[in-house]
Amino acid sequence: MRLSTKGRYGVKAMVDLALHSGGEQPVPLKDIADRQEISEHYLEQLIAGLRKAGLVKSVRGAQGGYLLAQAPDAIVVGDIIRTLEGTIAPADCVAEGAPVNCERADNCVTRILWEKIHDSINSVVNSITLQDMVNEYKRLNGQESM
Amino acid sequence: MRLSTKGRYGVKAMVDLALHSGGEQPVPLKDIADRQEISEHYLEQLIAGLRKAGLVKSVRGAQGGYLLAQAPDAIVVGDIIRTLEGTIAPADCVAEGAPVNCERADNCVTRILWEKIHDSINSVVNSITLQDMVNEYKRLNGQESM
DNA sequence: GAAAATCCCAAGTGATTTAGTCGGATTTGG
């Protein structure tokens, strides 16, 4: 049940973006990678996914970088994790877009269990916004910069 | 965030055991494997882990098989999943026996997120017993056998 | 208009995990 680095780095990167794109200036990937200690090239792949999903915008060329595509309180961590990890489901039969190919789905006791786990995870990640993470960060670290 | 087949098959097998070891007669692995459509040899590996963890007992020789080591209402599905999958944690830094090797653990915002996810999953799997699963099964499937 | 900064894209790779298979040894009831 571990998240891969995709989801973990993705959340870190997005929180970093929320903290550092004050106003409208794009944040270069290198800065995020350096601060979060993530391989720049690898992070590039991850953020490409986030861009395609409409969670970040990019500005090309020198002085370019990335920006959140929406306000921090409009992005929940579930959006990030689902984009990078695929659906957040303990078993395929309870994945969001999954065809119910399990013929005994209606009377499967384990399915009910997977649904409960699925729902509990999703209720957490869908209720926490990037703004919440930023607030938490500021509470923990005072006024200092990240 | 998917569970592997280890955890999924393990829970299925344990529910099967709870349903079929009425009284004290051991259930042969082959029966469980057939009913649950799991490779017998593979299930053998999984149940070996459950035996070492003290969740099932075995009876060797002809007419042998497996039994729950405790009453169905004393075994929670979290026990099974943790035994077979290792700790149920979205990130290593919030795993139960993990040394906190992350030096910024105290002021890490993502860690707080992983903890919330971890806690929510564990509160589900630690609150559902095998007896609950059996009751659910009987409710869904009437008095028929599995 | 050249150089630098930056994003964009696709393919390759070593290590690990997954989901088993295979072959046999041991124990026990009939």
Add this chain to the structure above:
DNA sequence: CCAAATCCGACTAAATCACTTGGGATTTTC
């Protein structure tokens, strides 16, 4: 003794993970 069963350890094909490599395209600064 033999068939039914657990026990045990090694092997493996395929997938996934966590990157790396190697370019190209676009924009800004000088």
